[in-house]
Amino acid sequence: MPVIVGVHALVRRAHEERVLAILREHGTLSRAQIANRAGLSRTTLSEITGDLLGRGAIVVVTTDARHRAGSGRPAELLALDPRSGQFLGVDLGHTRVRVVVADAAHEIIASGLTPYPAKTSLPARIRAALALVDRLGREQGIGLTALQGVGVGVTGPYPAGTARGDVLAAFRERFAAPVLVDNNTRFAALAEAGTTDARDVLYVRLADGIGGGLVVGGRLVSGAGGVAGEFGHVRADPDGAACRCGKNGCLETVAAVGPALAAAGVRTLSELTARRDEPRVKAATDRIGSAVGRVMAAAALILDPELIVIGGPLVEAAPGIVGRAAEVIAAERMIGAGSGPAIRAARLGDDDGARGAIAAIFRQSPLLAGYETPQETST
Template sequence: MPHDHDGPLARLRRGHEELVLRLLRTHGPLSRGELGRLSGLSRTTLYDIVTVLVDAGAIVATPPAAAERRRGRPVDALSLHPGAGQAIGIDFARRAVHVAAVNLAHEVIGSASAPHAADLGREERVALAERLVGELAGGRLRLGALSGIGVGVVGPVGERRAQRAGTGELVAQEGEFTARAEAAGSHADLAVLLRKRFGVPVLLDNNTRLAALAEATWGAAAGVQDVLYVRLSHGVGGGLVVGGALHRGAHGLSGELGHITADPDGGPCSCGKRGCLETVASIGAVLDAHPTAADLPSFLAALPDDPDARRVLDAAGTRVGTVLAAVCNALGPEVTVLGGELAAAGPALLGPVERALSAHLMPVSRPLLDLRAAVLGEVAGALGAIALVLHESPLLTRYPAPESVE
């Protein structure tokens, strides 16, 4: 009697395989126990699925290091096979391009950055990104194995969907942007240009939101499911990770913390409103409030012995903490992460932020406050772009053949 390879049992099995692969792609290495809890599969079913995927070369089981072993049977860590594919993240920041590469076992292969003039054209920025990607891992990155590219850009990014084309590959689609139509067209053109350059699917989002996802995946809030992130840079932005997933909002406009009103009587903002947080807590606003500082490096260098610099940071940090308290009262994140170039000021900024945040939180929430400094630095947006690919790519269809597994 012939086997029904497309019957209900076969489809159920494929669904279980997809679930296991998606969990490993999203979370990175997991033990069988952790995989069982996340998947909800029975122990017998999970054992069967894992055995098939290991035999097929889709996943690998790695025993714990000698220093991590405890009494009893060693607990292997399951992960996607590193050779099953790679993902690249590119962050097109205002004045620099940052790139990073990660394999599907969540191992960072390399990262690189290069500054550029703020008015550098789009095609020149893409060429710069291509050069940096070529230099990753000493030029040994196998572009033919790429499973996708995640891209971070400055400004609002509308919803976009990824769907299978007739070839079985992903195609990025840019939906309508709800603001800045000119930027929308630029972002859509950028996705198409990158797709042509690298020949792989492209997923695109706001780079500050992606930095939030990176800090929740690899950084200061690694493993935390509900994270609020704010970045104090040339602009002020933020991101929210809810239940381990990036929150974009109904129209892709979430995370605009810089445009929450911080001073109703304040000056004009580039968004068209007045008194936004960005007008008092961006790099430009901080430098403008200091009597002599010419740039951020000189401002930070003078900070230990400069009372004016400390006064400026205290005022900016108080505004930031007050705004964050309102957001925390509404959303209740487990961890709040402070990033961006201004965060390099350390306790001189973090202290005022934490004091104002605590003062304006509901009393019941104050003991739960967990404010952390970001740790990923300028490459956070690129790493978050990779996390976007790892979180959203569908089932990988091209596993390495069993004979190629080392």
């Protein structure tokens, strides 16, 4: 009998840990959604959540009444106790730093931005980030006393280099919490994947530079050398211009903001938007969409994703780029290979990198691993 009781206790504990891990990763969910993700029956899930609610490990935060189409009883939405932890996401971009603070229920409780010149040194960018965290704390009354983790996104195709080490050291010195550093565009890919049920997602961001990310099986893939998803340095035009990586004709020489504005004959993204129906501008954005489509089509043939997301300020200024890319991807698809991936523009804004940094921390955090458990009687 004691052995059987012990096995049942271990199984129940495993179920509880699974439920907590799902809420930690996904935020607010209904019991039905948790049961589906955990592979548990509704009865078992109800017992597990009832016990966790009784011990204060999770809470009811709201219902799904606003989103229901029918007239049935609204379902309660559950989350980790928001007070049990805080998470800090930082995106050290080329021209600004973004900071986002979330609670354990995945609610954003503070966010802010500080711009700086493109040639700002890394130490100065780090100082700007830390100053922004301090300012948000003063203005919004957030002391980060329950900080569980810090995620920091950095620019560049080689996050494992000295920049990553310098950032890691600076944030570890400042905060008494685990620190994770990776490429900011890969973090953005993770954030975008979080807006969909798709498990396999390719993401490319068209900005001052071009980066991307791969989410496979719901997990961010960095690759052996930390450069997975660097679509900006895939050759799009063999006879194209020299790229900063040393090659010629990379996608970044065609579809980054600078080359795009030059090809369209405009000076700013706002001007590009205002004149996007003019023949020269439209021809330029069509060429960009075709180049992006060719690169993503090749990646799709290799990786077979469910979803391809194209984002960044260039896409916001010229949404037609996504449509043209989708046409090229569809044309390159293998005959008989099904409908192919869904293709859409990014849903999140400029804070996607900071949000993705938090999403990465949620997947690693041991939050509530030591929550109070019932005392087992010995026999």
